[in-house]
Amino acid sequence: MDRYPPISIIVPIRNRKDMVPRLINSLLNVDYPTFEIIMVDDASTDGTPELIEKFPVKLIKLHQSLGPASARNTGIRHAKYTIIALTDSDCMVSPNWLKELSPFLKDYDIVGGYVKFRDYAEHRITPLSHLTSKTEIRINSDINFINTSNMLFAKSLWQSLGGFRNYRLEDVDFTWRALKAGFRVYYIPKGIVIHDNPTHFIQKFKRLRQYGECYADLIRIHGIKLRYQRPTSKYHSDLIRPSILLCSPIVIIWLFLFFYCISPLLLICGIICLTSLQIYKFFSYKRQLGWKFIFMLNIMKTFIVLFSLINFLRKK
Numbered sequence: 001m002d003r004y005p006p007i008s009i010i011v012p013i014r015n016r017k018d019m020v021p022r023l024i025n026s027l028l029n030v031d032y033p034t035f036e037i038i039m040v041d042d043a044s045t046d047g048t049p050e051l052i053e054k055f056p057v058k059l060i061k062l063h064q065s066l067g068p069a070s071a072r073n074t075g076i077r078h079a080k081y082t083i084i085a086l087t088d089s090d091c092m093v094s095p096n097w098l099k100e101l102s103p104f105l106k107d108y109d110i111v112g113g114y115v116k117f118r119d120y121a122e123h124r125i126t127p128l129s130h131l132t133s134k135t136e137i138r139i140n141s142d143i144n145f146i147n148t149s150n151m152l153f154a155k156s157l158w159q160s161l162g163g164f165r166n167y168r169l170e171d172v173d174f175t176w177r178a179l180k181a182g183f184r185v186y187y188i189p190k191g192i193v194i195h196d197n198p199t200h201f202i203q204k205f206k207r208l209r210q211y212g213e214c215y216a217d218l219i220r221i222h223g224i225k226l227r228y229q230r231p232t233s234k235y236h237s238d239l240i241r242p243s244i245l246l247c248s249p250i251v252i253i254w255l256f257l258f259f260y261c262i263s264p265l266l267l268i269c270g271i272i273c274l275t276s277l278q279i280y281k282f283f284s285y286k287r288q289l290g291w292k293f294i295f296m297l298n299i300m301k302t303f304i305v306l307f308s309l310i311n312f313l314r315k316k
Contacts (some may be wrong), residue, residue: 003103006034007152008079012071013089014042017051019196024055026092032099035085038078040071069164072148076158084158087193088149091115094192101152101191109183110153110175112137112146113191137175137185139224145175146185150193157183168214176222212303216310226304
């Protein structure tokens, strides 16, 4: 493989009119010998496709919203080059994005790069942002998936895996299927992509609920534990690895006690003790980790366990 093979950049987009100029200008300014940009509009209603048409990129319009996974698949099918690079519509890429990552495709099948989230709490809750060295991703790695906001692979690999599936976290599913099929996945803390985030609390809460539901589904489907560990301290490790056994949010314990009809006095005592413990932990680590980070992470962990419990009860 050439050191810098021609690349097709695929970006699914829906209702991002305010971000289009910044995104496309960053893509056009990428320092790379040969590449094409394919924007797949997922039935936007805010004038996004009309704005994209003003730029020298290839635009594919979907007449019905199918979600980002299907939009990515459509773009990859229309790609004229054999190497695919993915990013998201709320991102900006660095000029050296492709040059810093593509050479590693000579030895690995999927390559992921560094994603910098603008929101500090979001950045800390995202596992790959904590890896500071080159790492081969495995099923039992501390972190075992690559983000589609910064991912490169061969089109033939995508074909062999059957493309992306329509999950909210299609990148986790895609990585896990690749690992199970024996493909090699590699992370390099270079090729920077800057990622925006929802700023409104309701939007963040909705997104964390979707993450929790989807993580729980994928853990059940693949039989793989989500590895989401930041091994900088024991507390971080315990906090950021939201497997069913290690995380026990208060809400789930409350529900367990309620549905099994334990005496009201025991229920009240348990709630007081658990709440006191959580308050103690919160203030003990607030300065070290930040309250927004702790709050977001515990919301997501709660949803993961909640939807895992729902899946378990459905099987029963």
